[in-house]
Amino acid sequence: MSATQFPDGFLWGGALAANQAEGASFEGGKGLTTVDVIPHGTHRLAVKVGLEKRVALREDEFYPSHQAIDFYHRYKDDIALMAEMGFTVFRTSIAWSRIYPNGDELEPNEAGIAFYRDLFNECKKHNIEPLVTLCHFDVPMHLVTEYGSWRNRKMVAFFARYARTCFEAFDGLVKYWLTFNEINILLASPFSGAGLVFEEGEDPSQVKYQAAHHELVASALATKIAHEVNAENQVGCMLAGGNFYPRTCKPEDVWAALEKDRENLFFIDVQARGAYPSYTRRLFAEKGISVKMEEGDGELLKNTVDFVSFSYYASRCASADMNENNSSAANVVKSLKNPHVQVSDWGWGIDPLGLRITMNMMYDRYQKPLFLVENGLGAKDEITPEGEIVDDYRISYLREHIKAMGEAIADGIPVIGYTSWGCIDLVSASTGEMSKRYGFVYVDRDDQGQGTLARTRKKSFYWYQKVIASNGADL
Ligand code: BGP
Numbered sequence: 391m392s393a394t395q396f397p398d399g400f401l402w403g404g405a406l407a408a409n410q411a412e413g414a415s416f417e418g419g420k421g422l423t424t425v426d427v428i429p430h431g432t433h434r435l436a437v438k439v440g441l442e443k444r445v446a447l448r449e450d451e452f453y454p455s456h457q458a459i460d461f462y463h464r465y466k467d468d469i470a471l472m473a474e475m476g477f478t479v480f481r482t483s484i485a486w487s488r489i490y491p492n493g494d495e496l497e498p499n500e501a502g503i504a505f506y507r508d509l510f511n512e513c514k515k516h517n518i519e520p521l522v523t524l525c526h527f528d529v530p531m532h533l534v535t536e537y538g539s540w541r542n543r544k545m546v547a548f549f550a551r552y553a554r555t556c557f558e559a560f561d562g563l564v565k566y567w568l569t570f571n572e573i574n575i576l577l578a579s580p581f582s583g584a585g586l587v588f589e590e591g592e593d594p595s596q597v598k599y600q601a602a603h604h605e606l607v608a609s610a611l612a613t614k615i616a617h618e619v620n621a622e623n624q625v626g627c628m629l630a631g632g633n634f635y636p637r638t639c640k641p642e643d644v645w646a647a648l649e650k651d652r653e654n655l656f657f658i659d660v661q662a663r664g665a666y667p668s669y670t671r672r673l674f675a676e677k678g679i680s681v682k683m684e685e686g687d688g689e690l691l692k693n694t695v696d697f698v699s700f701s702y703y704a705s706r707c708a709s710a711d712m713n714e715n716n717s718s719a720a721n722v723v724k725s726l727k728n729p730h731v732q733v734s735d736w737g738w739g740i741d742p743l744g745l746r747i748t749m750n751m752m753y754d755r756y757q758k759p760l761f762l763v764e765n766g767l768g769a770k771d772e773i774t775p776e777g778e779i780v781d782d783y784r785i786s787y788l789r790e791h792i793k794a795m796g797e798a799i800a801d802g803i804p805v806i807g808y809t810s811w812g813c814i815d816l817v818s819a820s821t822g823e824m825s826k827r828y829g830f831v832y833v834d835r836d837d838q839g840q841g842t843l844a845r846t847r848k849k850s851f852y853w854y855q856k857v858i859a860s861n862g863a864d865l
Contacts (some may be wrong), residue, residue, distance in 0.1 A: 396862035401484035404813020405481035405764055407526035409455045411816045414462035416643035417510045418501040421491030423528035424585045430822045449718035455819045459833045460843050471831055472636050473516035476530055476858035480518045481763055481809040483526035486552055493548050498555045510563040520564045524553055526571035529585035539585030540601035546608045557619040569609040572630035578722045595677045603681045606660045607690055616692040624696045631700035633748045637709035637726055650708040654816040664692040665734040698756050701764030703841040705744030742790035749798035759804040765791050768826040779832050779848040789865045830854050
């Protein structure tokens with residue numbers, strides 16, 4: 391197989407998330423979610439803002455998720471654009487709070503179910519397979535204020551009810567499911583990742599790992615339910631991926647990189663192998679963490695995922711003397727600057743070979759099919775006087791990464807498909823801004839929320855159309 395040949399039936403498409411695209415935040419009975427209470431300007435994922443501020447929506451502040459790109463009302467036109475590019479898969483998420491507005495109700499909100507049924511039917515109409523994330527950074531706020539979100543064991547039952555409702559309601563329409571988007575982000579960004587807010591004097595690590603345990607149990611339970619509802623369902627975990635390189639070949643640096651990788655892979659080790667990895671005993675002892683587990687959790691965790699999905703934007707770099715001052719957050723996870731790779735305008739390393747390295751490491755470790763469900767270049771786009779967007783930088787980033795994925799396939803790794811991130815411009819998760827754009831389709835909206843929301847095909851739109859038509863041969 392030549393490096394750029396992809397298997398027959400390889401799924402090509404793009405990805406978005408409810409909270410970054412839908413808008414209509416108060417329509418259709420939707421409840422408030424964590425991301426709905428992060429105002430523009432304090433949108434950086436790592437920012438520490440107290441719960442009072444999170445809950446008290448201020449009219450004079452701008453909340454980007456409230457309107458986003460209005461996908462809620464425009465999805466038919468947007469899906470038609472995806473179909474025009476030749477998509478065979480489209481990744482989006484269900485907003486938990488459209489199905490269960492508060493998260494703890496006994497009966498679902500029918501309007502929410504109807505919206506997603508229409509959306510998935512629209513995909514099917516165009517022969518596009520939906521790939522659906524159950525929770526993408528949007529925990530219902532009521533669960534945060536009433537229960538403390540994932541620190542509370544009750545969340546397992548709430549999530550299981552929500553997951554079952556979705557599997558049953560969309561049975562026959564959706565086959566590919568992801569439980570939690572970038573589950574490891576809970577560590578770096580506990581509020582966005584898992585709705586966690588810490589009390590004064592509390593040990594954040596203790597709370598985070600307890601919450602992680604609840605999410606892992608909930609994910610395993612959802613996987614079990616998905617398989618009970620329909621044996622054809624395919625459930626994946628989802629990692630914010632990208633390997634850590636040691637800053638030098640000094641053994642201490644190599645060890646530091648291994649430990650940083652484990653911090654992230656811990657989640658996938660549980661979800662894909664079905665048990666806590668051996669290294670957690672020491673990790674927890676050293677951090678003074680004691681995770682409360684219930685009888686039966688060990689059995690539940692054996693419900694492993696069918697495939698391993700991940701996002702890849704950049705590789706990372708670590709050393710033994712890594713600290714707050716010499717590292718910065720690229721895609722939320724802290725990393726040292728790697729002098730050997732170029733960076734994007736936001737300081738995210740551009741490293742296509744790192745993708746091949748990451749994929750080989752993950753397949754060696756998990757021996758499950760991989761699905762690359764996010765990849766792309768956030769960039770500022772300019773419109774020419776002729777009204778065109780000539781985004782050669784984006785094409786070149788994607789081309790090199792698709793080539794690297796092709797190499798990983800040639801290495802013998804089964805890969806289900808590829809969904810590039812933000813196939814249509816949307817609100818950035820880390821900045822809350824529109825000007826960090828990923829799309830093949832430009833959306834006329836600026837960082838203050840002004841614009842017509844009109845959609846325009848970029849140069850990359852036609853390039854990706856050609857890539858898909860040739861099944862990755864013509865890059
Ligand atoms: C991932 C998230 C996405 C997306 C992407 C790009 O971490 O799963 O939601 O936003 O990163 O990040 P950003 O929007 O900050 O550029």
